[in-house]
Amino acid sequence: MIADGAIPIVPRGVRLHQDRARNRWVLLAPEKTIALDQIGYAILSEVDNRSEFGEIVSRLASKYEAPVEQIRPDVAGFINTLAARRILEVI
């Protein structure tokens, strides 16, 4: 699990890109391309290299009118999966 005070960071060289041909967002990283669904894009849209994990979860819970307890493990798993591949960092 990720601590509420941890800050997810998009490292240099990683960026969001809109794949207009397939009508979806992708994460472009060195030698990797990751396709996102709408929820994944919504999560990454909240990652501004300043917001703490707890703040991101709270904003998403408000936006989707869903309980924090439901959203937190999904967002943590999502971020951890990307962090394991060095596509995100958590400080």
Place this chain on the structure above:
Amino acid sequence: MAWAKPVLREIDCGMEINMYGPDS
């Protein structure tokens, strides 16, 4: 739109590999 577990799929050589999501 309702909340759902997000999906991550790695695109590699034209193939898409599920990294994270309901089916991973």
